[in-house]
Amino acid sequence: MLLFRMVVKSVYQLFTNLNTLEKKRVLLLGVNDDTISVGEAMTISRNQDFDLAGFVSFTKSHSKIKILGKPIFKYSSDLYENLQPYDIDGIVIVGNTISNKQKNNIVDECLNYGIQIYNAPVIKEWNDSESVQGNIKEIQIEDLLERNPIVLDDSLINEYLNNRIILVTGGAGSIGSEIVRQVSQFNPKKLIVLDQAESPLHELELELRSMFTNVAFEFVLADVGNLKRLTNLFNKEDISVVFHAAAYKHVPLIENNPSEAVFVNIIGTMHLANLSSQFGVDRFVMVSTDKAVNPTNVMGASKRAAEIYVQALQAKESKTCFITTRFGNVLGSNGSVIPHFKKQIAAGGPVTVTHQDIIRYFMTIPEACQLVLQAGTMGQGGEVFVFDMGKPVRIMYLAEKMIKLSGFVPYEQIDIKVIGLRPGEKLFEELLNDKAKTLQTHHKKIMRAKDQVLCMEEVNDFVIDIAAAAEQQNNTLVVKKLKELIPEFLSQNSIYEELDKDVKIRT
Numbered sequence: 001m002l003l004f005r006m007v008v009k010s011v012y013q014l015f016t017n018l019n020t021l022e023k024k025r026v027l028l029l030g031v032n033d034d035t036i037s038v039g040e041a042m043t044i045s046r047n048q049d050f051d052l053a054g055f056v057s058f059t060k061s062h063s064k065i066k067i068l069g070k071p072i073f074k075y076s077s078d079l080y081e082n083l084q085p086y087d088i089d090g091i092v093i094v095g096n097t098i099s100n101k102q103k104n105n106i107v108d109e110c111l112n113y114g115i116q117i118y119n120a121p122v123i124k125e126w127n128d129s130e131s132v133q134g135n136i137k138e139i140q141i142e143d144l145l146e147r148n149p150i151v152l153d154d155s156l157i158n159e160y161l162n163n164r165i166i167l168v169t170g171g172a173g174s175i176g177s178e179i180v181r182q183v184s185q186f187n188p189k190k191l192i193v194l195d196q197a198e199s200p201l202h203e204l205e206l207e208l209r210s211m212f213t214n215v216a217f218e219f220v221l222a223d224v225g226n227l228k229r230l231t232n233l234f235n236k237e238d239i240s241v242v243f244h245a246a247a248y249k250h251v252p253l254i255e256n257n258p259s260e261a262v263f264v265n266i267i268g269t270m271h272l273a274n275l276s277s278q279f280g281v282d283r284f285v286m287v288s289t290d291k292a293v294n295p296t297n298v299m300g301a302s303k304r305a306a307e308i309y310v311q312a313l314q315a316k317e318s319k320t321c322f323i324t325t326r327f328g329n330v331l332g333s334n335g336s337v338i339p340h341f342k343k344q345i346a347a348g349g350p351v352t353v354t355h356q357d358i359i360r361y362f363m364t365i366p367e368a369c370q371l372v373l374q375a376g377t378m379g380q381g382g383e384v385f386v387f388d389m390g391k392p393v394r395i396m397y398l399a400e401k402m403i404k405l406s407g408f409v410p411y412e413q414i415d416i417k418v419i420g421l422r423p424g425e426k427l428f429e430e431l432l433n434d435k436a437k438t439l440q441t442h443h444k445k446i447m448r449a450k451d452q453v454l455c456m457e458e459v460n461d462f463v464i465d466i467a468a469a470a471e472q473q474n475n476t477l478v479v480k481k482l483k484e485l486i487p488e489f490l491s492q493n494s495i496y497e498e499l500d501k502d503v504k505i506r507t
Contacts, residue, residue, distance in 0.1 A: 023051040024089040037123040080113040090116035156377040161186040170246030172200035174333035178369040184212040194220040224268030245287040254299040255423040262470035265302035277318040290328040290429040296492040297424025312459040314382040323379035327387040328361030349414035361389035388445040
């Protein structure tokens with residue numbers, strides 16, 4: 001029996017050591033209560049892929065002191081060279097203990113030495129249903145973009161959402177679905193989610209009904225271009241707030257299908273805005289885009305036309321408060337560049353960039369939707385609220401950094417190819433046109449733009465002409481009429497550039 005116990009113990013230790021050898025040896029960045037708590041979770045959990053090797057202190061080294069039996073290293077410029085004998089596989093950053101600039105510097109240094117970077121929330125934010133491995137994840141490019149946290153006035157948001165019937169169009173999309181999730185937290189009387197995409201709408205319904213059991217949801221499969229369907233909905237429900245996120249937004253695709261942009265982006269917005277005014281909706285919050293500013297493509301022009309319509313409707317003394325929110329690209333949204341790059345990297349490359357110098361503003365989906373909800377509290381009617389998008393990012397830098405984060409060497413293991421600008425694409429986006437004036441609001445991340453407003457009769461005439469051209473599937477005439485309505489609309493890298501030579505500009 002004694003011999004049997006010794007054999008069992010030896011076998012157990014053998015397998016334990018083998019398991020430890022397979023684990024990634026990591027250091028925790030910082031020495032504080034949060035990092036120590038994460039370190040303790042790592043040491044007591046068996047079913048995970050991490051082996052705690054020590055801590056990194058930003059103040060001083062502690063050669064005689066150990067935490068959880070692990071050494072403490074001092075952070076310095078030669079730290080990574082000094083770590084070579086310790087076979088460190090990765091460094092874990094816990095919470096928001098360091099600035100984005102410092103985080104980027106650390107990531108760059110680690111990547112140069114082949115050290116992986118991980119993110120972990122503070123222990124009180126851990127998902128209880130997941131293991132240590134599920135809460136400690138590889139750092140993503142989204143974590144490295146310099147974004148400052150948003151402070152919201154929840155009391156004002158609660159005032160216009162609580163116990164109200166809310167309609168979100170495009171509710172199954174990346175922006176719309178996040179608006180739905182955030183609105184659900186303010187206890188609406190009823191939340192109507194409208195979208196024409198059947199499968200995404202069904203998947204969202206399953207998610208929301210399990211997450212928000214106390215919210216009364218209604219999921220409506222409908223096209224915003226179907227006036228009769230929308231009228232029946234407004235007749236049936238006493239809607240107080242509309243968040244209008246439904247839109248076609250893919251620039252090259254819309255450049256080749258202008259008529260479809262008219263039916264959804266312009267006519268759909270017109271239907272919803274008219275019904276909101278007719279049925280006494282309190283607030284109509286429209287989600288627009290920076291591509292509506294000095295547009296160079298049909299998608300941006302169609303969104304600008306929608307902005308012009310709701311502003312003109314507001315000026316016609318509508319009781320509904322029409323508010324437009326305008327921001328740039330959102331990280332991880334459907335069709336955005338980051339998921340596209342991830343797929344290309346996973347396939348072994350090449351990663352394709354349209355131009356060496358192209359830059360874009362980026363914002364996270366939750367951040368953008370938080371600001372949409374906040375902007376809804378500010379408007380008196382007719383304003384365009386512009387969000388602070390931070391610093392623009394070079395797409396080439398984005399591609400190189402994502403390849404490095406995936407463990408590859410750019411241009412050697414994964415190539416990057418410049419393929420040329422797509423139809424309607426421009427090198428940089430703008431949030432304001434030359435004629436717009438901006439005013440500060442009480443929220444530092446939201447500015448108020450005041451555009452020139454056209455009279456409703458003039459706008460109606462243009463919309464009728466544009467809609468008629470779309471019905472005839474006369475794409476050239478559609479674009480020509482859009483250029484007459486929006487004189488700053490100058491096509492780039494598009495077959496419609498010829499129209500800019502002789503378009504009849506309104507006076």
